[in-house]
Amino acid sequence: MTDHLDASDARTVERVVVVGVDGGLHARPAARLVEQARAHDCELRVRPIAGDEPVPADSMLAVTSLGVGAGERIRLLADGPEAYAVVQAVAATLTGGDPE
Amino acid sequence: MTDGTTTPGSGLVSPEAVALDEPVTGRRDCVERLVELADATGRVDDREVALRAVFDREAEGPTGVGEGVALPHARTDAVAAPTLAFVHVREAVDFGGPDDADLLFLLLVPESDDVHLSVLSRLARALLDGGVRERLRTAETPAVAARVLREVVA
Numbered sequence: 148m149t150d151h152l153d154a155s156d157a158r159t160v161e162r163v164v165v166v167g168v169d170g171g172l173h174a175r176p177a178a179r180l181v182e183q184a185r186a187h188d189c190e191l192r193v194r195p196i197a198g199d200e201p202v203p204a205d206s207m208l209a210v211t212s213l214g215v216g217a218g219e220r221i222r223l224l225a226d227g228p229e230a231y232a233v234v235q236a237v238a239a240t241l242t243g244g245d246p247e
Numbered sequence: 248m249t250d251g252t253t254t255p256g257s258g259l260v261s262p263e264a265v266a267l268d269e270p271v272t273g274r275r276d277c278v279e280r281l282v283e284l285a286d287a288t289g290r291v292d293d294r295e296v297a298l299r300a301v302f303d304r305e306a307e308g309p310t311g312v313g314e315g316v317a318l319p320h321a322r323t324d325a326v327a328a329p330t331l332a333f334v335h336v337r338e339a340v341d342f343g344g345p346d347d348a349d350l351l352f353l354l355l356v357p358e359s360d361d362v363h364l365s366v367l368s369r370l371a372r373a374l375l376d377g378g379v380r381e382r383l384r385t386a387e388t389p390a391v392a393a394r395v396l397r398e399v400v401a
């Protein structure tokens with residue numbers, strides 16, 4: 148958790164989250180992530196900690212290609228006016244804190 | 248595992264589980280067609296159970312993932328081994344994704360199997376490549392399409 152990132156006006160935000168939702172980054176949480184990425188004014192990318200290139204979070208095909216399972220860590224990379232907001236929202240979804 | 252017939256990709260995809268230029272329309276009918284093709288491999292013990300598992304998963308969230316691709320899938324003990332079916336439909340179908348899908352894949356994996364996410368992610372990674380999608384759209388025979396799939400998910 149890197150919650151020291153409270154500069155809510157930052158244009159570039161990075162945060163590592165542990166995927167806590169059942170079944171990993173899959174089905175409903177993945178769809179919600181894509182939806183949140185599209186709803187915010189910024190570019191959000193996701194990268195598995197193990198390496199690989201980051202992929203755009205607004206593409207379900209790209210998110211599915213990550214194959215992130217429950218308990219794995221991923222890095223969120225946001226760039227744009229709503230970078231902080233999107234990272235907060237997506238982190239809540241992926242850790243299981245988002246009731247939707 | 249030097250024998251080509253025992254690599255994961257070759258067991259997973261066989262030409263019997265591929266149909267091209269299908270006139271089928273509508274999400275429900277497409278899923279039924281995919282399950283029928285998976286069944287043609289002889290690896291589905293109970294087609295009804297498999298179908299129900301896929302529909303249950305469909306109800307959880309869209310499997311249309313963009314770029315004309317849909318990836319319906321389920322973990323179910325109605326299959327003895329991981330099985331992939333592929334249909335290229337003549338007219339793209341709404342699978343709840345950002346666009347309608349004409350490249351439809353069905354992945355069925357036994358409950359106890361943990362390859363589910365990894366096969367799905369390998370397939371998705373391959374399909375991010377427009378060249379792979381094009382090869383599947385223009386494949387002239389199920390054998391050709393099955394070969395492309397074996398190449399990318401093996």
